[in-house]
Amino acid sequence: MxxxxxxxxxxxxxxxxxxxxxxxxxxxxxxxxxxxxxxxxxxxxxxxxxxxHRAATALASGRTGLIAVVIDDDLSVFSDPFWGTVTSGISRVLMENHLQTVLMVTSVNSVDGPVAHYLEGREVDGAIFFQLHKDALVRKLAKQGLPIVITGSPHTDTDLYFVDTDNFGGGYAATKHLMSRGCKKVAIITGDIETTAGHQRLDGYNQVYREFGRVPNKSLIRQGDYSYESGQVQMEHLLAEHPDVDAVFACNDLMALGAIAAIEAAGKSVPDDVAVIGFDDSVSSRTSRPQLSTIRQDITALGEAAAELMIAQLNGEPVESRIMPVELVLRESA
Amino acid sequence: MxxxxxxxxxxxxxxxxxxxxxxxxxxxxxxxxxxxxxxxxxxxxxxxxxxxHRAATALASGRTGLIAVVIDDDLSVFSDPFWGTVTSGISRVLMENHLQTVLMVTSVNSVDGPVAHYLEGREVDGAIFFQLHKDALVRKLAKQGLPIVITGSPHTDTDLYFVDTDNFGGGYAATKHLMSRGCKKVAIITGDIETTAGHQRLDGYNQVYREFGRVPNKSLIRQGDYSYESGQVQMEHLLAEHPDVDAVFACNDLMALGAIAAIEAAGKSVPDDVAVIGFDDSVSSRTSRPQLSTIRQDITALGEAAAELMIAQLNGEPVESRIMPVELVLRESA
DNA sequence: CTGAAAGCGCTTACAG
DNA sequence: CTGAAAGCGCTTACAG
Structure with missing residues (x-):
């Protein structure tokens, strides 16, 4: 007492x-x-x-026991549960290893902003970055010897360590299923193909066509921006140009739902006239009618893997980037 | 160089x-x-x-520059974007004040677990807790002088500082709208009424009845658990017992969507036969058909307010708990 | 295998 | 208003 x-x-x-x-x-x-x-x-x-006393240990040893998780403001942090789930996976594994997670939600674009200063100041033992639009800062930090892990794929070929979802495999599995169920004209609504993830999903789609000895008509490939509205709009274009389109792989669930709305608005039915597959296995995919077939990724596992790569680096153990498997979840839309 | x-x-x-x-x-x-x-x-x-050098400062001054954000494992962190949004609001405001956010996702039940040890070890300058099922640990820490803010309401009357959504006001506004549009038999599907939030939304509902000089039939009050399925099941019960039920306030969007599914499965239409209002303004509320009318809260602002209360405490400034306003968003379902 | 001692980079009474 | 000095609580060569 x-x-x-x-x-x-x-x-x-x-x-x-x-x-x-x-x-x-x-x-x-x-x-x-x-x-x-x-x-x-x-x-x-x-x-x-x-x-x-952590501060005393940190001062004497140089190790802070803190790992930064840096999340770009630009990510749709505000409506997408994805990053929260990843972060909780990271946090859990770090805690088990007596490390704490320092969360930094900011604009990461600047090589010289507050985040850069903080990380360069060695106030943390390492940093885990989320999908980046630019990686100049990360390269700079890595060069300075700060252990780094990227969640998502780096843009350029690099020796940075990363963990990522099997985006290619997801695009492949979705498209393959659509082809295999007999669809002849399978379209795709991509996300931002500037990002690695967006590009790889498209690659998976193309690969299936290739294996079937076919080449997709270019106008079957429509670029969206992951929003519901873009799914809707691009689907309208597809239906106008290709009245006989019979399947579409939308690169996330939100666009898939938009596409379904457009298909039904055109008086057609899902999946009988047009089959639809999304990506994410979001909550909406289960609550929509028809329920959405989609690609599921184990997001918590992705976070855990990121933390494990970080810990391996800190321990000087051999480290290898990882691609996490995905799973095709069949519900009603395809 | x-x-x-x-x-x-x-x-x-x-x-x-x-x-x-x-x-x-x-x-x-x-x-x-x-x-x-x-x-x-x-x-x-x-x-x-x-x-x-933060560690040196911390050792010499006793201030770590770190604020913990403690999130209970039990919260549906894995599918609900809510906490991520709150956290990003917290993090932004803390960063502006040169404080870092330490994220702890764990089971908070134990007064003697790793989280308790960490926080008692004064490794942070303060702690922000999310909606708690038990608050023994928080009380203990507060008694030890650790600055604390709770996001959500504490269970018992207390002098702990908190920020919360106007749950009562949300329940009131939703129910009032349903009554005002002429609905005679307005039901409610509650969430977990053990929690303050769940209880307060129900209180708002009851208050409207009171103001109309009526008392709701007890069987119009059904308890769900915030899941889609519970919304569906409870709505089926309501329709069975009260074929003339003409409106329902579901205490979150997911249950509202479940309710809509049940209503349509019964061959009735929304909103003509039964009007529906949800709570959260989640993504699904915009993508569902019919689009869901719902209660919107400014979740980011909630996080910012929590951080502000923390900073005020650290600065020894006067602190006052805050209730954040909500807004009724009318779309198609009511 | 173990201890004495210096040091990590700051902060803060204390004395002036 | 300012400096010398002690101290925060650990870690780590160094010498034995």
């Missing part, structure tokens, strides 16, 4: 009859310490309810 | 011709320092590209 000051090494050293250096060694798992002394220290730690 | 060691007070003191104590005073905005010396220090700071 009494509010005594928290114990420091000094108190433990005294209680255990050893030096502070030995206390430090025990607490940092230095193997060389005599077992009996180790036991004595552990006992004192237990009895006194000792807790490490 | 050369990788010189980062400058410390020592270098600045030398360059500016003052003591390290003076450097510290200038950097901490101590007003007593002679203007010329202040200028000299600022110049040296600028030229040398000085950046504060």
């Amino acid at each position: 009494s509010a005594k000051a928290r114990p420091t090494y000094s108190a433990i050293a005294k209680a255990a009859g050893v030096s502070e250096a030995t206390v430090s060694r025990v607490l940092n798992n230095d193997e060389r310490v005599n077992p009996e002394r180790t036991a004595a220290v552990m006992k004192a730690v237990e009895e006194l309810g000792y807790r490490r | 050369s990788a010189k060691a980062r400058p410390t007070y020592s270098a600045i003191a030398k360059a500016a011709g003052v003591s390290e104590a003076t450097v510290s005073r200038v950097l901490n905005n101590d007003e007593r320092v002679n203007p010329e010396r202040t200028a000299a220090v600022m110049k040296a700071v600028e030229e040398l590209g000085y950046r504060r």
Whole structure:
């Protein structure tokens, strides 16, 4: 009940009859310490309810125990549960490894903004970035020796470590299913094909055509921007140009829902006249009518993998970028 | 280009011709320092590209510059964009005030778990909690003097500071609209009424009945659990018991969508036979057909307010809990 | 395997 | 208004 000051090494050293250096060694798992002394220290730690003072450790050792998760303002953080899910996966794994997650939601474009300063100031032991539009800052930091992991794929060929969803595989699986169920004219509504993810989903689509010995008509490939409205608009264009289009792979669920609205507005039915597949397995895909067939990714696992890559780097272990598998979820729309 | 060691007070003191104590005073905005010396220090700071070492500051001052945002695992973090949005609002305001956000996603139930230890260890300057099921831990921490803000309402009467959505006002506005448009038999599908938010929305509903000089039939009040399925099931019950029910206020959008599915499955139409209003203004509310009328809250503003309350506490300024306004958004379903 | 000692980079009474 | 000095609580060569 009494509010005594928290114990420091000094108190433990005294209680255990050893030096502070030995206390430090025990607490940092230095193997060389005599077992009996180790036991004595552990006992004192237990009895006194000792807790490490992170700032002191950080100052003396140079390690902060903090990992930054940097999220670009531009991402649709405000309506997309994706990043929250990834972040919770990251946070969980980091915590298990006694690391804390420092969240930075800002504009990451600047190589010289507050985020850059913060990260260059070594206030964290590493940084996990989310899908980037530009990677100048990341390269700069990596060059300075800051351990980095990217969630999503880097733009250019690079030796940066990353974890990403199998976007190609998702595009492939969706398109393959549509072709296999007998659709002859399969269109695609892409997302932002400037991003790696957007591009790779399109590549998967093209690959299926290739395997069927066909080449998709260019006007079957429409570019959207991941919004409901763009799905709707692009689908209207498709129906106008190709009255016989019988399937569409929309590169996210929101566009797929927009496409369905356009198809039904045109007096056609899903999936009988036009089959539709989305991407994300969002909540809406389950609540829409017809329920949406879609590509599911394990988003939590993506975050966990990102954290694992970071921890491996910190430990100097071998690190390898990872592509996380996706799964085709068939519901009513295809 | 050369990788010189980062400058410390020592270098600045030398360059500016003052003591390290003076450097510290200038950097901490101590007003007593002679203007010329202040200028000299600022110049040296600028030229040398000085950046504060947070761990050293933390060790010497006791302030870490870190604020924890603690999110209970139990919250449906994995599908609800709500908390991500709140968090980004918090993070933005904290950053502007040179504070960093430490994210902790864990089970918060235990008064003695890792989170408790971390927060008791004073590794952060304050903690912002999200809607809690139990608040024993929070009370304990507050008693120890840790600045605390709760996002959502505390369970019991208390002097804890909090920010919350006007849940009562939202329930009131939704129900009032339904009554005013002529509906005679307005039902409600509640969320978890163990939580303050769930309870307050129901209170708003009851208040409207009261103002109309009526008392709602108890069987018009059905308890859901915020899931699509529960909305569907409870609506089926309502339609069975009350074939003439002509409106329903569902306490979130997901349940509202479930209710609409049940209404249409019963061969009735929305809003002509049964009007429906949800709560959240989620993405689904715009993409559903009919589009959902709902209660919108400014979630980002909620997060910003939470951060502001925290900052006021840290600065020793007067603090007052806040209720954030909501807005009725009318679309097609009511 | 272990301890004494210096040091990490700041802050803050204290004395002037 | 300012400086010298002690101190925050750890870690880590160094010497033994």
